[in-house]
Amino acid sequence: MSSTSLPDALQGLPRRFRERLVRRYGEIKRNYREARWEPSELSGGKLCEVVFRVLEWHTSSPPTYTPFGTQIRDFRQACRRFESLTTFPHSVRFHIPGVLAALYDIRNKRGVGHEGGDVEPNHMDAAVVVAMADWMIAELVRIFHGLSTHDAEAAVEGIISRDIALVWEVAGRRRILNPSLSSRDRTLALLYHSYPAPVDDADLFRDTEHSNKSVYRRDVLRALHRKALIDYDEPAGMVSVSPTGLKYVEDNIRLWL
Numbered sequence: 001m002s003s004t005s006l007p008d009a010l011q012g013l014p015r016r017f018r019e020r021l022v023r024r025y026g027e028i029k030r031n032y033r034e035a036r037w038e039p040s041e042l043s044g045g046k047l048c049e050v051v052f053r054v055l056e057w058h059t060s061s062p063p064t065y066t067p068f069g070t071q072i073r074d075f076r077q078a079c080r081r082f083e084s085l086t087t088f089p090h091s092v093r094f095h096i097p098g099v100l101a102a103l104y105d106i107r108n109k110r111g112v113g114h115e116g117g118d119v120e121p122n123h124m125d126a127a128v129v130v131a132m133a134d135w136m137i138a139e140l141v142r143i144f145h146g147l148s149t150h151d152a153e154a155a156v157e158g159i160i161s162r163d164i165a166l167v168w169e170v171a172g173r174r175r176i177l178n179p180s181l182s183s184r185d186r187t188l189a190l191l192y193h194s195y196p197a198p199v200d201d202a203d204l205f206r207d208t209e210h211s212n213k214s215v216y217r218r219d220v221l222r223a224l225h226r227k228a229l230i231d232y233d234e235p236a237g238m239v240s241v242s243p244t245g246l247k248y249v250e251d252n253i254r255l256w257l
Contacts, residue, residue, distance in 0.1 A: 006137070009155035011146025013054065020050045020068075025137050032130045033165075033256050037122035044129035045107030048100050051136055052079065055092060058143075059085050076101045096139060103132045134159055166255045167193040174207045177257060183210050183220050185253055191230060191241035192249040198240040201232070 006025070010018045024047040031040035052072060056065035059082065072078055079097035082088075106125050138156045145152040166189055168175045174193065176186045186208040191199055201221060202213075210216040221239060225232040229245035232238075241249075249255070 006141075006155070006159075009141045009145050009147060009152065012144030013140070014057075016068075017050065017054050017057070021047070021054070021137065021140070024050055025133055028130060028133045030250075032126055035123075037126040040126040041107050041122075041129050044103050044133060047133055047136070048075070048104045048107070051096065051140070052100055054140065054144075055082060055096060059088055059092065075104050091139060091143065096136060099132050099136055103129060103136075166253070166257060173203075176208070178254070181253070183208050183216065184224060187220055187224065187239075188229065188241065188245055188249050189253050189255065191239060192246060192253075192255070195241055195246065198233075198238040201234075201237045201239055204239060 006022050007018050010021060013021070024043055027043035028040050028047060031037075031043060049072060052075070053065040053068070057063045066072055079101045082093050082097045085093055106129060138159045141152060141155050141159065145155065147155065166177055168177050174190060176189060181189065187204055190204060190207055201217065204221070205213050205216050208216070208220075210220070217234075221230070221232045222234075224230040224245070227244075228242055229248055230242055231240045233240075
């Protein structure tokens with residue numbers, strides 16, 4: 001999003017809510033970006049449970065909410081209870097609860113392990129989950145931000161703006177769209193993008209746009225192999241990213257711009 005972090009953009013909420021919202025929202029986005037449709041949908045259900053409690057807390061006096069760890073029974077009917085709270089705006093009474101109920105149904109009633117049919121719906125469902133999550137988080141920022149109006153608007157715009165993948169596939173090759181990345185990080189990002197399939201070292205050399213193949217093999221591939229971030233089968237010319245390398249990428253390289 002913008003230079004304003006999501007926790008900062010939700011300063012109007014208690015920390016116990018902020019931390020859970022950020023964690024669950026981040027899980028949805030990360031799983032979707034990595035084509036993990038089912039975990040993205042599961043995280044969508046967990047986000048619903050946090051947002052529901054935010055609405056409970058916001059609309060009760062004194063503020064109370066269903067304790068975390070306690071099941072919310074008949075979730076759709078529970079969301080309808082907000083409709084009668086006429087002192088609150090439509091967003092709190094109808095819009096957010098309506099999205100909550102729909103998103104929760106995708107998690108629970110559509111299921112996350114679809115079988116059969118002409119079209120595999122997991123990707124479609126996960127895309128809807130992400131769009132609904134974006135809208136709800138942006139709406140919560142609009143309502144609960146502890147920022148100037150300008151910064152809150154920038155934060156909301158950052159949430160709903162389109163992400164761009166770091167790796168761009170074009171004309172049978174791949175390009176890294178962050179020119180500041182080192183050859184090492186370019187290599188790991190490309191391998192992560194191809195995981196679990198191994199990649200030919202000649203293709204990696206081409207796509208990292210390194211200037212010298214011998215130097216690239218010596219200073220990048222062999223060095224990464226020694227650190228167990230990759231497995232480099234030099235006689236076969238094939239490179240695979242290791243579990244350690246996957247974790248490094250997820251912790252250190254921004255895969256979406």
